[in-house]
Amino acid sequence: MKIAILVNPLIPVPPEQYGGIERIVYLLIKELQRNGHEVILYAHKNSQAGCKLIAYQESVNYGAKDFIKINALTAKIAFQDFDVLHTFGRMNNIALMMWSKIPKVVSYQLPPTISQVKKATKIAFKNTLYFTACSNFIARQINKFANVTTIYNGVNINExxxxxxxxxxxxxxxxxRIQEEKGTxxxxxxARTTGRKLIIAGNIPAEETHKQYFSTKVKPFIDDVQISYIGPVNNFQKNELLGNSYALLMPxxxxxxxxxxxxxxxxxxxxVIGFNRGAIPEVVINGLNGFVCNTLTEMIAAVGHIPEVSRLTCRGTAEDRFNAVVLGKQYENLYRKAINRR
Structure with missing residues (x-):
């Protein structure tokens, strides 16, 4: 298959540090190439995904000029013998392609804009538009208005x-990211209540509200004895950090x-110990690979039950459910289904 993959041109593919969507796109490209498919990536100019790159840009404040310029670029896909168009970016950027007979896969890694889902479903050429969601939590927001397939994100297990x-x-x-909704x-x-050490890693977003959160809610407790902050980490550092940790907190x-x-x-x-929000209860199976908690009190108590969790089982759930190989095969199967229905 010849596949066009689009991602918003804000962060290179793959990202050096933060960039979850870009990381997933990179994994998908590698899997598709490993299975013999040709991939052309539309993305940030500094992307190095190991496939043909068509770089494009958009303004910080996306507007009409961006819409026209980018659609002039992506509309050419209709005349370049592609089998599938797959976007992880703005649906606005493939607006003109909705009338094309080429199968289009739109993947949501964030809560969808339902008005756009409805509009795209209405105008797209019959049997050419497919939606995916990174969790059932996201899929449930779409499936009232369009068919959607849940394809969980994954990692390269070998890394x-x-x-x-x-x-x-x-x-x-x-x-x-060090910000209030992430629960730093x-x-x-x-950590303070359980008496355990805590290592905090991640970037502090540039917005003033996040800087203020760090300076008032996080920094005063950093003593480099019990509570440490090490800043953003690269892939090697992340591997070391996670592998040598008692548990990952997702509060x-x-x-x-x-x-x-x-x-x-x-x-x-x-x-993993996390709160019962969003997709966390889909990833964390209570007592098997971590604990899902409803309150701070429950999270504190869960720390004491971590020795009951098998680390081998944790690895097994990643291999079985959140593996880049599984991710690639699921997208590949969806592409074939879309092509066969044309």
Missing amino acids: YQFNATVSADAPLVFLG SIAIQV VTWDEPFGIVMAEALACGTP
Whole structure:
């Protein structure tokens, strides 16, 4: 198959540090290539995905000029013998392609804009538009208005070293953007109450509200003895950090669409403790690979039950459910289904 893949041109594919969608796109490209398919990527100019790249840009404040310029580019896909068009980016950027007979797959990694789903479903050429969601939580928001397939995000299992045991005093870890809805300060409360060390890793977003959150809710508790902040981490550092952790904390206060860091932790054999929000209860199976909690009190108690969780089982759930090989095969099957229905 000849496949066009689009992603918003904000972060290169693959990303060096933060960039969950771009990381998934890179994994998918590698799997498709491994299975003999030709992939052309439309993305940030610095992308290095190992396939043909067509670079494009959009303004910080996306507007009419961006819409016209980008659609002038993507409309050419209709005349270039592609079998499938797959976008992880703005649906506006393939607006003109809706009337094309080429199968189109639109993947949601964030909550969908339902008005756009309805509009696209209405104008798209019959039997050419397919939606995917990174979790059932996201899929449920779409399936009232259009058919949608849940395809969980994944990781390259071979890039994550399984650690069967960690020391009894291994630290808890928080890995993600340092902002209120990610629950960094809640992770600190869990560590302080349980008496365990906590390593915080991740970037502080540039917006003033996030800087203020860090300076008032996080920084005052950093003592580099019990609570440490190490900043953003690269893939090698992430592997080391997660693999040597007692558990990953996911104390999110918003509905997390998936949370790739959970799959990364499980691939290292590290259990996950998270709040019952968004897709977390789809990834974390209570008592099997971690614990799903409804309150801070439950999360604190769950830390004491981590020795009951098998790290080998954690790795197994990552291999079976959140593996790049599985992800690639599911998308490939969807492409073939879409092509056969033309």
